[in-house]
Amino acid sequence: MTKYMLSVVGTVDDEMPSDEVMQEMYATVGRFNDKLTEAGKWVFGGGLAPIESSTTVDATGDKPTVTDGPFSEAKEFLGGFWIIEAADLDEALQWAKEGSAACGGAVEVRPFDDASQ
């Protein structure tokens, strides 16, 4: 088994969906999460609060700094993610297709490094 991170990428231009749409999405993602858990593939996952709520900490210099906002100036940011266990990339891609349909966003599939597992 390999751990894969399935990232849901958002952009700053994305419009905030209506409450109704959000509720519907929470429900489908919930069902998908249950399916992952039952299959024994679930490791962790969740949706993140809006990008404005992030804070960046950098302790690589002499003195740690704390800055308001995201690390990157990029227009894309992580909106949520799953970490799953899968036998191989084909299985991970299959879960990613379901996850993408459930959350209504593109999903990036990336394996964890062997050495970190």
Next chain:
Amino acid sequence: MTALGADAVADVVRAEYGRVVAGLIRRFGDIQLAEDALGEALVIALERWPQDGVPPNPAGWLTTTAHRKALDHLRREKVRDEKYAEAAMLTDDTIPEPTGPVTDDRLRLIFTCCHPALAEPARVALTLRLLGGLTVAEIANAFLVPETTMAQRITRAKAKIAKARIPYRIPDQADIAERLEGVLAVLYLVYNEGYLSSSADNADRQDLAEEAIRLTRAVRSISSGIGSPPEVDGLLALMLLSQARRPARIAAGGSLVTLDEQDRTRWDADLIDEGHALVRECLRRNAPGPYQIQAAIQAVHTDALDASLTDWAQIAALYDQLMVLQPTPIVALNRAVAVAELDGPHVALAVVDGLKLTAYAPWHATRADLLRRLGREDDARRAYAAAIATTENPAERAWLASRRESLGGPTSRRGSRA
């Protein structure tokens, strides 16, 4: 055992590469390890075989030797304990016999190499490297990119297969449906490299051409579960009808013989029959695609007992159909050859001149031929020179050079009283 020169040994090795490496990848589940181990076995083979002779079963010898080398690697790298345990269970040295399409190591490997998670240029390159046994330099040459670029592309693809765990397994029906088009595209390119090699050492690579046909047959047999899409038959027919002309394609002196000058009695009648039957079946199913149309064009050519009997109107009509599906300058160039026969070289030249495929030898060669037929000998001579400069293939170069010679020198023409 027969003693052979180093070149002949290299040929044997190249012909067996795909089969051996695919078997090693199945056993060890690690492309890099399989390639490294086979590389070491090849070094030993190149030292020993020229003196001792090639063993009766070279693929078996290479497999056994590489297998031992791979186990040595695993023993040295303690980190890979788990894999070592797996491999140790598989220490049988029997040669994997081809047992049909579904358990075919090379067929599994092509579905790994053609995985949609790999970029398309990487898919073709990996297939040519692993199944065709081509060197990185040869592949780079075939795609007109620097060797370092191609080396990086292949290394990156292999690293992705390992890190992202792209599986090496028999594809299921859903995979086949999803990946078939990509696999066919790669097989087509592998066949083309076999049909007319891009290297300076060989006119063609029969081992590659035959491997592409073998794999296409295997893909056809496993795709029967999804109703065997007609494009698979089309591709197979296209390959068979091209392959049928092989005995007449290269002259004794090593020069290419063009279609109009080939001795058609030397064409392979069995391959033509099989190809024509597939084309008829495609027509009956009436779901045309690019491979089927190209196969139909080959069928029209191979229907003519003499070049003068070729139905050029039919060929031009088929190219019109192909242009709708694949409006590329290369298709337009091939169509122009039919136009030259129907409407004359003057009309065709206007089309060809508009295409500007200046890095593509057939563009220069087609122009040269049209200019020759129009009596513009100096222009034709320059176009032949440009064609020769854009190809490495020795048979193509020899043919182009002889065509240029046949024009006579610029001064001799002027001085001629005839």
